[in-house]
Amino acid sequence: MAKIIEISGLSLGFQRDEQQHTVLENLHLGVERGEFLAIVGPSGVGKSTLLRVVVGLTQAFAGDVKVLADKTPNRRPIAMVFQEARLLPWRKVLRNIMLGLEGLDLDAATRRERAERALSLVGLAHCAERWPHELSGGQRQRIGLARALAVEPELLLMDEPFAALDAITRQGLQDELLRIWAETKKSILFVTHDIDEAAYLADRVILLGGSPAHVTREFSIRTPRPRARDGAALAAAVGEIRAGLSESYAYRVASSA
Amino acid sequence: MTKTKTLALGAVGLVSLLLLWEGFARSGAVQSTLIPAPSAVPAAWMSEWDLGFWQDMVAASFSHYAVGLLIGSFLGVCIGVAVALMPRVNASQAWIVRIVRPIPPLAWIPFAIIWFGVSETAAAFIISIGIFWINYFAALTAVQSVDKDLIEVARAFGHHSAIGRLFKVILPAASPGILGGLRTGLGQGWMTVIAAELFGIPGIGQRMIEASGLLATDVVVLYMLTIGALYGITDYIFMLAQNRLLAWQK
Ligand SMILES: Nc1ncnc2c1ncn2[C@@H]1O[C@H](COP(=O)(O)OP(=O)(O)O)[C@@H](O)[C@H]1O
């Protein structure tokens, strides 16, 4: 299978007091085309920082992020969904979805059409003319997803997109995401700290751990979809990941002591 | 409370104030020139109107006000936004502003007169100073407190240029603060317009000084109420526009 993104030898972190603080070091990671890849790690390990580098919001210290998506003037290769929906409160829903389309080579009618299509894809066509504050948390998150889908990216980055939602809404959105993924055949890089969520959604789960962090373990989840949330297959996968996580946590504590 | 009820209560309050005032003025407790009755005001208005003074004075004051308001607001907002966007300039302006800003607009009167003479320009200058500072600070703080996460969203969705960020995120996000500054300036302007004219620049303020010299206190009250009404009208119109522009807020 061909890769959509290839990360090699990546080191990154943040700058404070003129000093570089390394968060992730020597990270290697590839996402296959059409793959649903979940990244799991404790909070503060550097998951968001990683996505920020991939989408171009910060610079890596060293290493290479190769995006192998096709460059076309009317699409963006990568789009991001944030944990808090981060809608622009002064724009109605449809105009929010158009944000990423505004710099593309599209006429106004096409922009509108693409935004409407993305909105239908997340099942909120009736909310086009609402203000963001008139939506529930789950709806806002779906608009954030629609905004990313509208630019027709090949790779979708999702940073704990359902973490702030209640369990029932979260389950609904997970299933919806799987439906959209199956329909649009995108590659998804999905960050979460919820092992159950990772195991339910992903083809492959990668654990980040250590300090500075790197990929500590990797699991393939071959259970066919639709997956039973409380089925034995998933429970086994979750157990395996959990064991891997405590291992790498022990490693993290040992290496930082 | 319903809209009509709110309106009705407002009217009741206003009428009661007028009645109390009228009663007190007529009770003979004080001389009528010291506290003129509100019922004397319409007559004063008619005579000022017939002489053409009222129209001229209102037009003159309004033009000082409008010019000062436009210049002060425009410069205040533009410079405030620009400084907020430039961290170095922002750091270097802090102490200049701390010292220059507390100078009340009226303290500029001597210079206004030296530079511009006793003229319309001098009045507009004085008015614009107070309005400038209000808008400067409102715009500065509004832009500084724009949610960085939203700026990041714009960048993540391809708006990398400074202009793109300014128009897509910064200005709309800062608009409640900026509009709030404009509205405060609108009121502040009417307060300084009168003071600026007390020094002989033709307008409502000058006419009030003249009238008080003649103990025509009913005329003074007429112009006081005129100012109040002008402020009320401009503020109301601005509020309607503001509500429309900020319909997106909760
Ligand atoms: N700009 C910054 N200033 C200070 N610390 C930062 C900055 N960016 C990231 N960090 C730190 O880097 C680490 C990784 O952050 P993050 O990527 O947000 O973690 P995660 O998303 O896995 O919870 C955290 O310890 C965080 O405090």
Ligand SMILES: [Mg+2]
């Ligand atoms: Mg995070």
